[in-house]
Amino acid sequence: MDFKSSDTIPGPRTEDHLPHTAQAAVKIVIVGGFGVGKTTMVGSVSEIRPLTTEETMTQAGIGVDDNYGSDSKTATTVAMDFGRISITDKLVLYLFGTPGQERFWFLWNGLFEGALGAVVLVDTRRLEVSFDVMGRLEERGVPFVVAVNSFPDGPRYPVEELRTALDLAPDIPIMECDVRRRASSKDVLMTLMRFLHSLALSGALI
Secondary structure, three states: OOOOOOOOOOOOOOOOOOOOOOOEEEEEEEEOOOOOOHHHHHHHHOOOOOEEEEEEOOHHHOOOOOOOOOOOOOEEEEEEEEEEEEOOOOEEEEEEEOOOOHHHHHHHHHHHOOOOEEEEEEOHHHOOHHHHHHHHHHHHOOOEEEEEEOOOOOOOOOHHHHHHHOOOOOOOOEEEEOOOOHHHHHHHHHHHHHHHHHHHHHOOOO
16 A cells, blocks of 8 residues: 555554453454555554565566556565454454455465455455455355545545445445554454354354
8 A cells, every 4th residue: 555654553562462361363354456455454453563475566567466556566465464453352353464466366265264254455446356356255255344445546436336336235334444544444343343243143154
């Protein structure tokens, strides 16, 4: 993501070990196309120093990687991003950000293993990228919510228009967010947890 500022704080924000009160840990994946803000989201919300596998972008990616809207981006995730956030004293989320370029999508299957749910980050400048992303989640049976990341130069549309454009089912939550902001990123994760809870109550989540 090409924003120059975020709420990310260098170094651990809490001790790296789990709270002694933690009783449940949930794996969540954050997916989306290249440059939609996955690394930024993990970094802004993680309570530990996030693990990233970013590498400098090279000439080899020209003509291969779609960097539309990310012309100033100099590094890219090649394996995953990892972070952690405690939702309550008892519930901890492990966050796994996936690589965005299609040539690294073969890694997604391993990252999806054991995931209870997912956040699909969307860039309104490249909505078409989201269809393949959501299709892969649906194939794997991973429930997801959609978060529309707000880019300064991105067109703005009413949420319900975006729902129609993305062909989302009425029950799938969709919201706007700013992944540079910890509170905004946490709101997205809380929406996902409420959605997963409703699926569990209805018996749709196995």
